[in-house]
Amino acid sequence: MSSVLIALALIFTQLSLLAFGGGNTILPEMQRQVVEIHHWMTAQQFGAMFALAQAAPGPNMMIVPLVGWHVASWPGVLVTTLAKFGPSSLLTGIAMQLWERFKDRPWRRIVQAGLVPMTVGLVTASAAVITQASAHEWILAAIVAVCTIAALTTRLHPLLVLAFGALVGLSGVGQI
Amino acid sequence: MSTPASLADPEIARTEPTVAQLFSGFLFLGLIGFGGVLPLARTMVVEQRHWMSGKEFTDLLGLCQFLPGGNIINMSVAIGLKFRGPLGALAALLGLIAAPTAIVIGLGILYDHYQDDPHIRHLFAGLAAAAAGLLVAMAVKIALPLRRKPAGIAIALLCFLAIAILRLPLLATMLVLAPISVLASWKLDKGENTP
Numbered sequence: 001m002s003s004v005l006i007a008l009a010l011i012f013t014q015l016s017l018l019a020f021g022g023g024n025t026i027l028p029e030m031q032r033q034v035v036e037i038h039h040w041m042t043a044q045q046f047g048a049m050f051a052l053a054q055a056a057p058g059p060n061m062m063i064v065p066l067v068g069w070h071v072a073s074w075p076g077v078l079v080t081t082l083a084k085f086g087p088s089s090l091l092t093g094i095a096m097q098l099w100e101r102f103k104d105r106p107w108r109r110i111v112q113a114g115l116v117p118m119t120v121g122l123v124t125a126s127a128a129v130i131t132q133a134s135a136h137e138w139i140l141a142a143i144v145a146v147c148t149i150a151a152l153t154t155r156l157h158p159l160l161v162l163a164f165g166a167l168v169g170l171s172g173v174g175q176i
Numbered sequence: 177m178s179t180p181a182s183l184a185d186p187e188i189a190r191t192e193p194t195v196a197q198l199f200s201g202f203l204f205l206g207l208i209g210f211g212g213v214l215p216l217a218r219t220m221v222v223e224q225r226h227w228m229s230g231k232e233f234t235d236l237l238g239l240c241q242f243l244p245g246g247n248i249i250n251m252s253v254a255i256g257l258k259f260r261g262p263l264g265a266l267a268a269l270l271g272l273i274a275a276p277t278a279i280v281i282g283l284g285i286l287y288d289h290y291q292d293d294p295h296i297r298h299l300f301a302g303l304a305a306a307a308a309g310l311l312v313a314m315a316v317k318i319a320l321p322l323r324r325k326p327a328g329i330a331i332a333l334l335c336f337l338a339i340a341i342l343r344l345p346l347l348a349t350m351l352v353l354a355p356i357s358v359l360a361s362w363k364l365d366k367g368e369n370t371p
Contacts, residue, residue: 016245018346023246024311028339029346036343048291048300051307052283058206058276059213059248065277066284077281081273088245089253089269093262096254099239110365112242114358117328118350120319121335127315128340131308140305147309152316158210162306169302170295 004072005079007038012064012083019088021119023061027126030067031133040071047133055162061085139174191226195267198256201225202271205248213248213272221255228255248272327360 011033015026031046041049049070053063061084068080102108135141143165150156150164169175193201201220209216214237221227228236236258240250249269256268290296322328331353338349 014347018350019244019246020350024314026346028343032343032345044301044304045291047304047308048287049284050311051300051304052287053280054307054310055303056276056280056283057208057210058273058279059209059246061246061249062273062276062280065273066280069281069284070288077277081277085245085249085269085273088243088250089265092240092243092245092250092253093257093265095239095243096257103235103238106365108242110362111358113365114361115354117322117325117331117357118335118354120315120322120328121332121353122339122346123311123318124315124332125336125340127308127312128336130304130311134301134304134308137301140301143302143305144309144312147306148312148316151310151313158310161310162303165306165309166299166303169305170299172295172298175298175301 001072001075005075008068008071008076008079009083012068012080013087016084016087017091019061020115021122023059024126025119025122027063028122028129030063031129034067034071041067043133044136045070047130050130051134051162054158137175139168142174143168190228193225193227193259193264195260195264197225198260198264199267199271202252202256202268203275206272207275209248214251217248217251227259327364328357331357331360 011030015030018029019026027050031043034040035043035046046067049066050063053060053066056062064084065077065081068076068078070076072079131144135144147161147165150161151158205213205216205220218230218233222230222233236254237247237251240247240254243250249272252268252272253265256264256266258264260267287300291300319332322332335349335353338344338353339346
């Protein structure tokens with residue numbers, strides 16, 4: 001158990017410090033570690049946890065305590081939450097002391113602009129990885145497509161989109 | 177909507193939150209935010225509770241977006257720290273994630289207990305597909321502004337290839353591609369500034 005907790009702490013500490021551009025940029029790495037390297041859950045289980053996290057309110061990184069819960073119960077929740085939110089929060093605190101000095105410097109704007117393509121690549125990769133794990137039946141692929149189009153062309157509340165997918169899924173149409 | 181009075185007397189209009197108010201304010205945000213907590217955070221902090229001005233909020237957001245970690249997580253820490261030091265930061269962060277954590281673990285427990293039931297399994301499969309759809313839509317939205325920037329597109333595609341196809345480690349990918357991307361950004365910036 002302690003080796004699992006240590007592994008969780010190391011993984012999520014690294015993810016904490018690499019999550020430029022928001023939480024969705026680190027999903028592929030999280031999945032790679034949790035599913036492919038450590039085999040703590042399947043890709044489909046990871047996709048389901050991502051969905052549960054989307055269905056919960058709050059920041060979009062609530063998959064973190066969920067993964068911790070699934071892997072190592074309450075100690076897992078505590079370790080993953082501290083590891084994911086602790087280092088980046090410390091960095092925020094340190095950076096605030098320096099912000100007045102460099103906020104108007106040209107290099108900050110250039111660095112920030114330079115990270116935009118990275119963010120696009122990473123979020124797109126996240127979408128690909130999560131979709132691959134989720135759309136393993138034709139009806140599920142259809143749900144992905146319909147929900148994508150709905151989210152792009154309407155202002156439907158995300159919960160309504162999720163509810164639609166869940167209800168179609170519940171019908172069992174097209175699923176084994 | 178700022179009143180003329182608050183513009184005329186910014187010091188009087190500002191209200192400094194206590195540690196308890198930081199916790200309860202961010203607890204509220206954690207409970208009602210779906211999809212995007214950030215717009216709600218601005219409404220609460222600037223317009224409803226007058227903890228800071230719109231400009232101060234935007235300034236702080238610029239910092240938080242520059243740093244790793246989610247924007248709203250960093251904002252809760254930064255706002256808490258600004259008004260009540262480390263204890264304020266801890267209160268704001270815990271307030272933000274306490275309720276969502278409890279809810280998401282509740283959902284996780286349900287999932288663990290019932291995932292072998294065919295109906296529940298189908299429901300969760302549909303839910304996961306819908307969540308994937310939302311993520312695809314987000315990817316499309318943030319990719320669109322890049323469509324007229326060949327250098328940015330190239331970096332994004334390389335990043336996608338490394339992470340989604342080759343499944344390379346994120347750390348290695350960022351160490352290689354981020355400096356290249358920033359350098360390209362700097363070159364473009366120089367190019368735009370040259371008469």
